[in-house]
Structure formats: structure tokens, C-alpha cells
Amino acid sequence: MNVCHIPRLRAGGVGGQFWSVYVPCKANYKEWSDDVLQTLEQIDLSRRMISHYDDTFAYAITANDIRKALSEGKIASLLGIEGGHQIDGSLYALRAMYDLGVRYMTLSHNCNTAWIDSATTTPEHNGLTEFGETVVREMNRLGMLIDLSHVSAKAMADVLSVTQAPVIFSHSSAFSVCDHARNVPDHLLRQVATNKGIVMVNFASKFICCAETSFNCTSVDVADHVDQIVRVAGIDHVGLGGDYDGVPFLPSDMQDVSTYPVLFAELMSRGYSDEDLIKLSNANIIRVLEDVERVAARIQMSGVLPDETKQPHFEKENPPAAVDAEF
Secondary structure, three states: OOOOOHHHHHHOOOOEEEEEEOOOOOOOOOEOOOHHHHHHHHHHHHHHHHHHOOOOEEEOOOHHHHHHHHHOOOEEEEEEEEOHHHHOOOHHHHHHHHHOOEEEEEOOOOOOOOOEOEOOOOOOOOOEOHHHHHHHHHHHHHOOEEEOOOEOHHHHHHHHHHOOOOEEEOOOOEOOOOOOOOOEOHHHHHHHHHHOOEEEEOOOHHHHOOOOOOOOOOHHHHHHHHHHHHHHOOHHHEEEOOOOOOOOOOOOOOOOHHHHHHHHHHHHHOOOOHHHHHHHHHHHHHHHHHHHHHHHHHHHHOOOOOOOOOOOOOOOEOOOOOOOOOO
8 A cells, every 4th residue: 555654653642553563363273384495585674674774774673762753863673573473373483583682472363373362263272272371471581562453352461461461452442433343342351451461552454543544534543542542541552553554444545654643633633732742652561661671670680591381282284295305
């Protein structure tokens, strides 16, 4: 859709973004895939793009890196894996991707993994499995943000009962405003507040207006979701996760990243203060990342070592044929 490029980012006043290191998931997680390889390629490409346009973007892996980028007038650029399938059940791969700069992982995408249920397919695990709990604990130890967008409501609750660190919903909205499974119910919004996490409002028409197109969906509707999250969880637990270039239909007056000021004008008309809008735009997510870093430091200082638990074994289906090397 090409709704996100440098001139539009600048026009929209964007100060930071997560680069989605995304590989499509397979409906059957038992089917062989090269998701880890594709993810490594996506990480490499993203980092090279950030480096190439270093007059605009600043590679960031910590909360302080974000602050530094903002002070320099650059767009802080963090990497996020959008789907737990991309580690292929390996904590070793998870750690390697953290070392390569990945700072959040969405625990599922539109398919179940072997250890957690997705919001948009038939559940298989009743939420989070025992190995899934191990993934959550290892992410806490590393200091990687746990992203609950895309997981089932039961899985959301399960993760919130296990994690020691705040969670994020990188691109989800309020279920009570639009009852789509990708959105967050009020009882879980209250748990996010207790957890000190954040729900970052998605702008996709189907999650904002429960509509498959942009017809009759506007920034007013997006602001309604912000209002609801603030009403239930509080102003410290809301952010923006527009999902630009990730969805086919957006509000009619928010078609690309240059239109953030349209939403801010709507929120100002509803009485949001400058301090509120700073929290919404960057202060809340920076605080969450800093809290996650603090939890990781405490866990590591206590002597907890990298977890070497293996995902319960199952046979992969349709593996590629083996080829003997010839010289």
C-alpha cells in the first residue's frame, strides 16, 4: 500500500516505530517451514535499511536509545518478531534473535503455534501450554517485550498470570467498542493496568469499526477506542499501533502515517492534555520497555541462567528431501 515512507513519517511527526520482522505462519504448525531462516533475512534487511537511511532512522534496542533518537530528531527504529512460529519452538533461536536486536515477539500470529493459541483460529491448547510458560519466562529473563496482539483471550490471561514484566499489545483495540477477537476485552484491560503494560490501538477498519472497508470509519472511531482503554485501564496504559502497511483498509481520514495529527486533533477536542498525548505517543511505551529492562536485570542478577528446555517433540510434516553433497 506504500502508506509508510520517510516523507509521510516526517509529515506525521513520527518519532519511533517498530519494524515488523514478519514471516507468514502456516495453518498447520506441524508442517515443515524455514521460518527461522526467513526471519534472519528480515532482520538483516531491516537493519541494513535503518543503517542506509541513518540521517532519518536511529537503530534502537533500549529505552535510552529511543530517548537519544528523539533528542536528535531521528525516528527510533526497533525490531519486533510478529509471530512465535518464527522461533520454531527454539529458545536458542529466541536468544539469538534477541542478540540480533529483536526487542519484542508477538506470541502468535493468525495461526496457533505448538505452544499458544491464536485469536483467529480454532484453539488447540486452551491458551498457553507449559512450554509456552517457559517461553514467557525466558523473554522476561532476556528483557524482550511480550506482545499479546493476535493471541486468544484465554492465552492473554494465561500470559498475564505468568509474566514478571509488563506486556504490550502492539496493535490491538478495545473489544467493548468493536467485538473482534483481535481486540482486548475490558476484564483484560484491567489486568493490563495491574501488570503496568500497554495496549497500542490498531487503526485497521475491521478492528476499529468492525467493517471490512474504510466506509464510515474515521479518526473519531479510533479516538473512541483510545477513550475506552483510558476509561478502563488508565492513560498510562494506552499507545498507538497503527499497523500501517499491514492492513488493507484504514479509516477514511487516516490513510497513511502522515495523518497522526488528525487523530491528535480529535483527542484534543475531547479534552486530552499535552501530557496525555505525550504518554500516548511515546512516554508509555518507553516506560514499559524500561520496566522490562529492569525486570531482566533483576532476574539475571539473581543468577537465573538461559533456559535450555526443548519444545515437546513432534514429527514435522512434509520436510524437504535430503540431498547428498557432491564434489
